[in-house]
Amino acid sequence: MKKRVKSILLIFILFFLLLPLLQQNLSLFAFDPLYGYYNLRDKPQLKWFTWERWFSDKFQDTLSKSLQDHVVFRELLIRLNNQYKLNLFDETDMKNIVVGKENYLFEEGYILEYLGRNFTGKTYIDEKLRRTKWVQDYLKREKNIDLIIVFEPGRASFFPEFIPERYQPQHKTLSNYQYYAQRCKGLDIHNLDLNAYFLSMKTTSPFPLYPKYGVHWSTYGMTLAMDTLIHYIENTRNIDMPEVICNNIISSTEYSDIDWDIEKSMNLLYKLPQSEAMAHLEITFNNDAHKTKPDILTIGDSYCWSIFNAEIPHHLYKNTDYWYYNHTIYPNYWDATKCVEQLNLKEEIEKRDVLLIMITELNMHNAFWGFTDQLYNLYCRKDATNSFYHTKRLLISADKDLTNTRKEAEAHQISVEQILNLSTLKEMTKK
Secondary structure, three states: OHHHHHHHHHHHHHHHHHHHHHHHHHOOOOOOOOOOOOOOOOOOOHHHOOHHHHHOOHHHHHHHHHHHHOOOOHHHHHHHHHHHHHHHHOOOOOOOEEEOHHHOEEEHHHHHHHOOOOOOOHHHHHHHHHHHHHHHHHHHHHHOOEEEEEEOOOHHHHOHHHOOHHHOHHHOOOOHHHHHHHHHHHOOOOEEEHHHHHHHOOOOOOOOOOOOOOOOOOHHHHHHHHHHHHHHHHHHHOOOOOEEEEEEEEEEOOOOHHHHHHHHHHOOOOOOOOOOOEEEEEEEEEOOOOOOOOOEEEEEOOHHHHHHHOOHHHHHOOOOOEEEOOOEEEOOOOOOOOEHHHOOHHHHHHOOOEEEEEEOHHHHHHHHHHHHHHHHHHHOOOOOOOHHHHHHHHHHHHOOOOHHHHHHHHHHOOOHHHHHHHHHHHHHHHO
């Protein structure tokens, strides 16, 4: 009996030792590819070897990295590692992804912006909004073009109760979004605050406005937001636009892609529990000949993808022009040669009826991505350049998510605003 047990154990051991070889040559098991963008290096090749590369360590380094990318069961091992870290330590290897209380998922930037850790300063924001107000008034008065700021909802603003304690949420200070929203009201800048709108419906909405495992609004939340935006544009321009009509709502725990986009990027071994019922909408559009489709240009962030993927602008707008982060042009997002800077800005602007700037709290430190500044420089030539503002804006744009700026501020034990001001003065003295 003991001999038989030993023989069986030996067979199992040999099988598991040979399994990687069998998988590599016979592909016994099929695994789902990992989610996200990554480049796999080429498989190891003999031609890489030369004596020069050997003695310079280039061959060893290239071979080592290539073997890592092509290790057998790579997808399974990565998912297993990610699941283990989440279950035991509530952590993830994904950059900037934070596991909050009760497994609510965040991008870290939302938390930092909400807590005021990226606040760029009242004087700087005041100057940006002064320019924005000038542009808004000028375009309406001279061109009959409406410039509308849309504050999209923010995940941390909506779910502050699930922010991990290590971020010390009790020490929240003034955020960029708060000050922008406050000053827009004071300066009478046309804006639609969907963040405040979502918060007002947090406890009364029949369906989730935000999913537990997604960074963006739910399909239901997005549809409500677009319905609200359409009514705002109609009132602003005194027109009657096509309507979004909801024919049916199906409540289900089966999540659409938008409802678990953060979770997908974590590449876990198995899905997180989907106990929260999401709303799946069947919508049509009232598009009769008496309706007006305005020519709308959207300058926005990733929240707009769900809007355009649902083809809502196709039915409601005269065109579907979308400038992603005021840089790449939808639908040519994957074509690096199609950039906003290659366009004639004046021609593009003056053929529009409405300019929408749609921005969530994550991006408020770099508000409007230079768009209103470009328009201000285009139309207000007589106004002297504010060198301090211009230099500070360039510094903020260069440090995309303010990571380096925050690290420097923490090292000096001062605020992000203070380090930005010091860096701006230092940069100005170089010129």
